[in-house]
Amino acid sequence: MSxxxxxxxxxxxxxxxxxxxxxxxxxxxxxxxxTIVDLVGRYGERxxxxxxxxxxxxxxSGRILSIRSFGKANFLVLSDxxxxxxxxxxxxxxxxxxxxxxxxxxxxDWVGVExxxxxxKTNEFTIFAARLIFLAKCLxxxxxxWHGLTDIETRYRQRYLDxxxxxxxRRVFExxxxxxxxxxxxxxxxxxxxxETPMMQPIAGGALxxxxxxxxxxxxxxxxxxxxxxxxxxxxxxxxxxxxxxxxRSFRNEGISTQHNPEFTMMEFxxxxxxxxxLMAMTEDMMATIARQAVGGDQISFGEHRISFGAPFARLSxxxxxxxxxxxxxxxxxxxxxxxxxxxxxxxxxxxxxxxxSGSGAGTITGEIFESLCEDRLIQPTFVYDFPTEVxxxxxxxxxxxxxxERFELYIGGLEVANAFSELNDPEEQRRRFEAQLVSRARxxxxxxxxxxxxxxxxxxxxxxxxxxxxxxxxxxxxxxxSPSIRDVIxxxxxxxxx
RNA sequence: GACCGGGUAGCUCAGUGGUAGAGCAUCGCACUUUUAAUGCGAGGGUCGCGGGUUCGAUCCCCGCCCCGGUUACCA
Numbered sequence: 288m289s290x291x292x293x294x295x296x297x298x299x300x301x302x303x304x305x306x307x308x309x310x311x312x313x314x315x316x317x318x319x320x321x322t323i324v325d326l327v328g329r330y331g332e333r334x335x336x337x338x339x340x341x342x343x344x345x346x347x348s349g350r351i352l353s354i355r356s357f358g359k360a361n362f363l364v365l366s367d368x369x370x371x372x373x374x375x376x377x378x379x380x381x382x383x384x385x386x387x388x389x390x391x392x393x394x395x396d397w398v399g400v401e402x403x404x405x406x407x408k409t410n411e412f413t414i415f416a417a418r419l420i421f422l423a424k425c426l427x428x429x430x431x432x433w434h435g436l437t438d439i440e441t442r443y444r445q446r447y448l449d450x451x452x453x454x455x456x457r458r459v460f461e462x463x464x465x466x467x468x469x470x471x472x473x474x475x476x477x478x479x480x481x482x483e484t485p486m487m488q489p490i491a492g493g494a495l496x497x498x499x500x501x502x503x504x505x506x507x508x509x510x511x512x513x514x515x516x517x518x519x520x521x522x523x524x525x526x527x528x529x530x531x532x533x534x535x536r537s538f539r540n541e542g543i544s545t546q547h548n549p550e551f552t553m554m555e556f557x558x559x560x561x562x563x564x565x566l567m568a569m570t571e572d573m574m575a576t577i578a579r580q581a582v583g584g585d586q587i588s589f590g591e592h593r594i595s596f597g598a599p600f601a602r603l604s605x606x607x608x609x610x611x612x613x614x615x616x617x618x619x620x621x622x623x624x625x626x627x628x629x630x631x632x633x634x635x636x637x638x639x640x641x642x643x644x645s646g647s648g649a650g651t652i653t654g655e656i657f658e659s660l661c662e663d664r665l666i667q668p669t670f671v672y673d674f675p676t677e678v679x680x681x682x683x684x685x686x687x688x689x690x691x692x693e694r695f696e697l698y699i700g701g702l703e704v705a706n707a708f709s710e711l712n713d714p715e716e717q718r719r720r721f722e723a724q725l726v727s728r729a730r731x732x733x734x735x736x737x738x739x740x741x742x743x744x745x746x747x748x749x750x751x752x753x754x755x756x757x758x759x760x761x762x763x764x765x766x767x768x769x770s771p772s773i774r775d776v777i778x779x780x781x782x783x784x785x786x
Numbered sequence: 787g788a789c790c791g792g793g794u795a796g797c798u799c800a801g802u803g804g805u806a807g808a809g810c811a812u813c814g815c816a817c818u819u820u821u822a823a824u825g826c827g828a829g830g831g832u833c834g835c836g837g838g839u840u841c842g843a844u845c846c847c848c849g850c851c852c853c854g855g856u857u858a859c860c861a
Contacts, residue, residue, distance in 0.1 A: 434797065
């Protein structure tokens with residue numbers, strides 16, 4: 288029998304013995320007077336004399352993290368996930384059955400305890416147990432207490448184990464919860480209405496990405512998991528909902544990396560009468576506010592970097608960024624004009640050693656130069672603005688430059704954290720943009736946007752001037768929790784199936 | 787997809803072409819204020835999977851699986 292089988296058999300046997308003692312082995316309810324974190328927070332600073340004088344009684348519960356046994360005197364450490372407390376279990380202070388049951392407890396079991404608070408000789412804040420109540424068995428041995436669980440694969444596949452033994456992991460997800468709560472509060476306080484739009488869509492639009500496909504049986508209809516909620520949210524603005532947001536899970540059938548999980552969370556919002564400049568100011572405020580509420584300040588550490596979330600953020604036009612990086616790389620001044628024509632842009636990309644799809648326009652190539660040369664250098668928060676129209680089929684052109692749209696992306700710590708633009712609301716221009724995308728699709732670009740007649744029809748009813756933005760919540764959580772991989776901030780990241 | 791690193795006890799890790807190692811955990815004994823409790827004793831292994839070389843493979847070779855990283859594709 289392997290060590291694990293042996294330990295499981297032993298724990299099962301202990302459970303059987305508990306049942307024989309007449310202990311209910313899967314009880315239904317347990318009423319606590321305090322949680323452990325309450326107990327420690329309220330009384331953890333009391334001195335020995337104060338505790339002796341007050342004789343504070345408590346009933347609490349948690350998982351057993353360790354058992355130190357001296358025969359007739361024993362110490363348990365219980366955790367409720369947020370705090371730990373020691374329990375002193377003394378044979379002559381418990382009902383005999385409780386003490387017999389105690390001896391059948393294993394590391395990892397859930398128990399309740401009744402008793403009063405005191406400090407031991409070594410001044411440890413402790414519950415002096417008068418009753419022990421068995422709550423649930425841990426049949427499988429938990430990871431070791433000292434080294435914890437470091438195996439990354441197990442941490443992702445069995446996140447519950449990671450959460451039991453790695454307090455840092457727990458903290459990441461608590462911070463994530465605070466970030467989402469702070470974002471929601473931020474938006475609501477500014478008069479935005481939280482809405483929910485379809486995750487299953489007949490046309491996967493609103494972004495340039497490959498979708499997951501599914502099928503509805505009763506309707507015999509193919510559907511896609513959304514790649515973005517964008518087109519539905521703007522339909523709502525057509526309907527007169529001037530300020531809407533959705534905290535949305537979206538799905539993209541693309542590669543997996545430290546920055547990409549197939550399903551990910553965005554906060555996307557639309558504001559009528561605003562343009563992308565409005566949103567830059569709002570985004571600066573949003574980032575600083577979220578940082579303060581989630582981690583208590585607007586200065587953070589991310590890997591080797593110190594990052595300030597304080598406004599104002601740097602601003603950099605995309606073409607300038609690409610041109611300057613290309614000039615630096617090639618050691619010569621690249622003229623502005625070279626990024627405006629597809630032939631000169633392609634030649635430039637070739638000199639830089641970048642491969643571009645044949646038939647790519649100047650805008651696509653400029654975007655690629657930016658991505659490969661600039662993205663990961665943008666450590667302090669930076670708005671990269673004014674994107675090529677070609678790569679932005681849903682954004683509004685600048686009034687003086689039809690090849691450029693009013694769009695920005697926010698980069699922090701080398702991560703693309705937000706993407707925003709003044710929304711294209713001219714239905715005829717929107718149709719031309721979709722048609723250009725269809726040409727790109729016909730050339731093999733599987734991420735090109737599809738024609739969405741229903742969306743064009745909505746625009747025909749009139750979308751007021753509007754600006755919209757998507758904020759990548761997973762990446763924001765990475766930044767604010769100093770996590771190097773998106774999988775560290777998603778409770779159950781997608782893993783390959785395993786037998 | 788390519789390249790690099792990894793997969794050995796429940797956990798954390800060492801190791802060798804010749805019977806598989808440690809600490810923690812587990813089991814037994816002792817112990818009524820410990821702090822990774824301690825002391826003594828014991829059990830626990832498909833060395834990721836499959837093939838090959840060899841008298842003999844956990845180790846060398848080939849293929850595959852899984853994980854991580856880099857890179858490519860990809861907004």
